[in-house]
Amino acid sequence: MEKIISIKNLNYTYPEAKQEAIKNVSLDIYKNEWISIVGKNGSGKSTLTKLIDGLIEASSGTIEVDGQIINEENIWEARTKIGIIFQNPDHQFVGATVEDDVAFGLENQGMPKEQMVKEVDRALKLVKMSDFKRRDPQSLSGGQKQRVAIAGVLATKPQIVIMDESTSMLDPEGRQTVLNLIQDLRKKQDLTIISITHDISETELSQRIVVLNDGQIVQDDKPVNIYNMGTHLSKYGLEEPFSSELMSTLRDSIKLPEGYLNEEELMEQLWKLRLNM
Numbered sequence: 228m229e230k231i232i233s234i235k236n237l238n239y240t241y242p243e244a245k246q247e248a249i250k251n252v253s254l255d256i257y258k259n260e261w262i263s264i265v266g267k268n269g270s271g272k273s274t275l276t277k278l279i280d281g282l283i284e285a286s287s288g289t290i291e292v293d294g295q296i297i298n299e300e301n302i303w304e305a306r307t308k309i310g311i312i313f314q315n316p317d318h319q320f321v322g323a324t325v326e327d328d329v330a331f332g333l334e335n336q337g338m339p340k341e342q343m344v345k346e347v348d349r350a351l352k353l354v355k356m357s358d359f360k361r362r363d364p365q366s367l368s369g370g371q372k373q374r375v376a377i378a379g380v381l382a383t384k385p386q387i388v389i390m391d392e393s394t395s396m397l398d399p400e401g402r403q404t405v406l407n408l409i410q411d412l413r414k415k416q417d418l419t420i421i422s423i424t425h426d427i428s429e430t431e432l433s434q435r436i437v438v439l440n441d442g443q444i445v446q447d448d449k450p451v452n453i454y455n456m457g458t459h460l461s462k463y464g465l466e467e468p469f470s471s472e473l474m475s476t477l478r479d480s481i482k483l484p485e486g487y488l489n490e491e492e493l494m495e496q497l498w499k500l501r502l503n504m
């Protein structure tokens with residue numbers, strides 16, 4: 228597996244703060260991987276994201292993005308490889324129409340108009356929002372707004388997409404649509420996804436979960452192994468997903484497949500068992 232981000236012995240202390248917000252963090256992230264970074268409030272998730280995106284500079288340690296250690300000279304180039312989708316879709320809109328909005332990042336790059344129109348159409352198609360291109364972004368649902376925000380990010384062709392609590396303000400349906408879309412894009416567009424969340428249920432589609440606590444990495448494992456920590460997750464301010472909890476209870480009396488099933492998959496499995504009874 229090829230590394231896209233390699234973090235070594237990273238430390239960060241905010242000016243005038245007494246404690247380090249990030250303490251000796253080392254982490255490799257691989258191309259085309261979906262990694263979730265979880266932890267309670269204040270555990271250091273946002274600080275780590277800002278360090279990766281070069282918005283703040285590490286006190287010590289290094290961050291390599293796509294083979295280059297980030298420094299003052301190459302930070303802008305590194306940043307073109309990273310797109311961020313934030314929590315509140317309303318704070319991300321700048322255009323009067325959906326297409327203007329998606330074009331914003333490209334305008335900043337000084338892309339010629341003709342090419343820009345093509346790229347905007349391509350990005351809107353990827354998030355299945357082409358029919359909405361002339362609409363006012365404010366008239367859309369939360370999930371649709373996030374899909375437009377994702378299109379804005381995809382238009383600039385990043386290799387890495389950071390989702391910073393990007394689905395926490397969405398209703399369950401909007402959230403699921405956005406997460407499934409991200410999974411689909413990861414596979415088809417060869418993206419690396421880093422999702423930052425304090426909600427463990429948002430991590431189901433990821434391949435690896437890193438738990439941050441007090442600025443340090445305390446766990447780094449496959450979701451099923453993290454979920455199996457059960458009540459021990461509470462010391463990191465996290466809860467086991469409902470279906471994982473239900474599966475451990477059900478395993479005492481019925482045979483379930485190995486690994487983790489989300490609520491929908493578990494329900495399907497239970498129906499199958501019932502039909503075969």
Ligand SMILES: Nc1ncnc2c1ncn2[C@@H]1O[C@H](COP(=O)(O)OP(=O)(O)OP(=O)(O)O)[C@@H](O)[C@H]1O
Nearest residue numbers: 241244248266267268269270271272273274275425
């Ligand atoms: N601008 C700042 N100045 C000083 N200390 C800060 C600043 N921003 C964050 N911190 C501190 O750094 C630590 C890590 O905070 P950070 O915001 O990275 O955590 P988080 O996991 O993203 O939390 P949340 O889920 O609340 O966003 C906390 O102790 C926090 O109080």
